[in-house]
Each structure stands twice: as structure tokens, then as C-alpha cells.
Amino acid sequence: MKRDRSDDGxxxxxxxxxxxxxxxxxxxxxxxxxxxxxxHLDGQAAEHSTDFRKLIPLTLDVNDRPHRLxxxxxxxxxxxxxxxxxxxxxxxxxxxGECGACTVLINDAPRYACMILGVEGEGVKITTVExxxxxxxxxxxxxxxxxxxxxxxxxCTPGQIMAVEGLLRQNPSPSTQEIRSAVSGNxxxxxxxxxxxxxxxxxxxxxKGRG
Numbered sequence: 001m002k003r004d005r006s007d008d009g010x011x012x013x014x015x016x017x018x019x020x021x022x023x024x025x026x027x028x029x030x031x032x033x034x035x036x037x038x039x040h041l042d043g044q045a046a047e048h049s050t051d052f053r054k055l056i057p058l059t060l061d062v063n064d065r066p067h068r069l070x071x072x073x074x075x076x077x078x079x080x081x082x083x084x085x086x087x088x089x090x091x092x093x094x095x096x097g098e099c100g101a102c103t104v105l106i107n108d109a110p111r112y113a114c115m116i117l118g119v120e121g122e123g124v125k126i127t128t129v130e131x132x133x134x135x136x137x138x139x140x141x142x143x144x145x146x147x148x149x150x151x152x153x154x155x156c157t158p159g160q161i162m163a164v165e166g167l168l169r170q171n172p173s174p175s176t177q178e179i180r181s182a183v184s185g186n187x188x189x190x191x192x193x194x195x196x197x198x199x200x201x202x203x204x205x206x207x208k209g210r211g
Contacts, residue, residue, distance in 0.1 A: 060121050062087070063131030071118050078102045078113035080121075081128060089129035089158045100186030103159035103166075104128050110166035110182075129158040132165060141165045144203035145196075152190035160186050164200045168207055174200065 055070040062085060069084055078095070081087045081104070093101030095114045102113040105127035132139035138146065141164050151157045160183060167174055167182035174182065179200040188196065 056119070058119060058122055060085075060118070060126060061124070062126045063128060064125075073117065073119055075118045076114055077104070077116040077118050077121050077126070080118040081113060081126075087128045087130055091155060091158055093156075093159075098187070099156070100159040100163065100183075101156050103162040103186060105162060105166050105169075108166060108169045110163045110185075112185075127162075127165075129161055132161070139165070140206035141168065141199070141203040144199040144206055148195050148199040148202055150192055150195040150199035152188075152192050156186060156188045156190075160188065160196055164196075164203055167200070168204055172207060173204060176201075 051072060054072050056073060058069055058071045060067045060069075060080070062081070067085055069080070071080060071084070075084075076095075078090060078092065081090050082092065090104055090113055091101040093099035093114075095102075097112045097115040100112065103110050104113045105111070105125075106116070106121075107125050108127070129142075132142055141161050145151060145157065145161055150160070163183045163186050164179070167179065171178060176197060179197050183193075183196060183200070
């Protein structure tokens, strides 16, 4: 790097870049980042955009209420519950049947909503975590999770609750091993499993009126 000193000013640097050029380069970089973000968002919008030419009528029985709507055959039950019916208690997790955050009951059996097409939900009884409440009162499993502090971040909690609810509808008095097996498909990254097991036992008591 060569430096000069003129008689009437500070040293001057001949390093190949000027302040104006530097600012111009930074500005172009920022524009490129903004453009790439816009392209990414546009791609997401296109993925979830509705093709009205492909809509078909569908009736779903969700939480003992009929819902008539128009859907695309490709939409998952998870997408319809959240984006079309506003039942956001069913969480979006892995969207490939591994984490259990989207667990709902289909004819009282736990299922991953992300792995079911919405059109497959016609003619069956669908229950989400919202459907366990009696007005503003928590259901027994929800109450048990609250009492036993069976959550930390809470994101997996609706799916965990639905897994336990499905178990207790089939087996009112499960053993600890049966509880562990029933929630084995629901991942809790916070590691609250011990409290979840205790909540399941407490829920069984509450359902039997021993609370």
C-alpha cells in the first residue's frame, strides 16, 4: 500500500478503493440480500397459494361440529385445521410424521395431522386439543398437565395431550409402560417426559372422578 503526503493535507492512501466505491458496493450487497429474501418469500407464497380451479367441496366433522369448505386435494389435514378453520392448537412441527406436534384424534385414535390429506378426513370424527375443553374449562388431561407442570416451552404440549387423551379413551387405567409407549411418538425437546408420565396418571384419576 503506497502512501503520499502532500504539502497541504494529510497522507493519502492509494489502496485501490475509495469511500464512494465502498459505500456503493455495500449498497449493492444489501439490495442483493433483500432481493433474495423477496424471492424466497415469493416461493413460499406460491407453495401455499390457492388454485381456485382445483377446489373441491369437503365436509369435516371437527370437535362435533360440521365444517363445509372448499379445499385443494393436496392440502393436508394440518393445513386445513390451522389455515382454513383457525384451530391453531394443532402445531406445525416436522411435517413428515416424526415429532407428533400435530397429533389429533381420528375416531378417538391419535394420528399425525400432517400425514393425512384433508379429503381423507371426510366421514370420520376429528378431535383437536380445542375440542377437549368444556367452554372455558380445561378437560381432564389438560388439567392434569397443568397440575403436574408437564411442559416447558409448551410447543409439543398439544400433541402430547392428544396422545394421552387417545390412550385414556382406549385404556382408562394404563400402566407406566403403556403411557410411555403411547407418547413415544411425541417428541419433547425440553425433556419433560417424567412430568408427562405423571400427568397421564393424574388424568386417569381425574377422568374417573377421583380428583
